[in-house]
Amino acid sequence: MSIKAENIKYIYGEGTAFVTVALDDVNVEIHKGDFLGIIGHTGSGKSTFIQLLNGLEKPTQGKITVDGIVVGEDKKLLSKIRQTVGLVFQYPEYQLFEETVAKDVAFGPANLKLSEDEINERVRDSLEMMGFNYEKIKDVSPFDLSGGQKRRVAIAGVMAMKPSYLVLDEPTAGLDPAGRNELFAQINRLHEKSGVTIILVSHSMEDIARLVNRVIVMYKGKVHMEGTPKEIYSHPDELEKIGLGVPQIAEVVYELRKRGFNIRPDIITVKEAKEEILREVRKRRA
């Protein structure tokens, strides 16, 4: 089971003066259980790519296969694909609209014509999965919640559709550091507990570094680099050239190595950096 993107090309505005190749020969396979990060500067093709994954957009060339079904081949299967691949857009709290949290989360499953018991169970499960106390939150108006809580409700709404793949586009934009940490911890737990495959689009190199197990770097519509966060972030010069950066820690490690520090190049957390630097400093002093 996987999402497979093969030879994808996507062209905007064909036949106009503003024709743009947004995606060019993209080949990616996303495996069940992955926690995949997608990075790239604005206009690199990330957003276009994730919209192809559940058939919101159709590739100009190439094909996307979700768990064996070719997206868009059979229109009748499109709603099944959208259920399998859940998409959480930027600022999803703007899409909350019901009077209560429970009703809002129930909106998707209710459209699936499930039994009332099944709907209630899904609403409870997905709210609890997102770290809420169901009894306490169910009758609250979504508009009385904090920014971080609203986001979690919005994600719960997508999770209530029981997707196998969850695509999150900049889920922490505009949240404060505590809210950011809390939401990411929650997403991490979600990934571990429910086994849902997560595809995370983010501009925060620090967050990508500590969360995902594989990173795709997009540049000018192509997959420019692919690897573990450690592999990707040991190339700061390359990343800077394409409008990205590395976590501050990777920058320190890179600079220290340039100045002759004998430490590993693939360090991306504060803890690892501290241990490696201490080891080197003590060796130098001995």
Next chain:
Amino acid sequence: MAENIIKIENVKFKYDEKDTLYAVDGVNLNIRQGEFTAVVGRNGSGKSTLAKLINSILLPESGKIYVKGMDTADDSKLWDIRQAAGMVFQNPDNQLVATIVEEDIAFGPENQGVDPSEIRRRVDEALKAVGMYDFRDWPPHMLSGGQKQRIAIAGILALNSDCIILDEPTAMLDPSGRKEVMDTLQKLKERGKTIILITHYMDEAVQADRVVVMDRGSVKLDGTPKEIFRNMDVIKKFGLDVPQITQLAQGLYRAGLDIPPDIIDVKELVDLLCR
């Protein structure tokens, strides 16, 4: 000592009379001319409300705010206040009005009835100041997020504002867009502009001269970036974080290395370690 361009005296504000908590609850703060201040604090701490109070979009329930000596509650001074302290918002797509970059920047001075030749001069100067002169005849929707925010900043410069207030201007930008905006702010500071930057990014806050930490509607900490970020436990209590580089420096300091715990800059730490 530079003059205080903004004076906030014991200001209280709540959005609804029925609210029990004040969004801004007794703030006293002076901003000096030419100072670059970062305001940080968790969501709902009152940062954006304070910015709107300075800009006279909201009026204090009690207390006073003066912008260049003008009382923000004085109706007749409204446009002078907004000209003196211009605002840039989070979403770059919500604040550009024209179909061509230079027309967008001319929009403000045109509305003030500025002479056309003077408008031309101001638009060119503002575009050069933010490094966007080559894009003057582009449609804004063809620009990147960072470029759009620089256009929004240029629009304020064209009004000859002394003070620029930015409410999370980089929240929606990629790393290079964020860097573009931060570099632009440094350049404006060199030209003597007063800058108030509201941000959730601690690595941006450390680039300011002064960091103000807000929580529950009031100012909890106020100092240089080094003073503010040296105490990780206190910062975390306010829902904030310290930059990774400071976390590393503090870890090394606690492990007994001769490294000060208030390092906020990569180069500073690398230099110290390579002594």
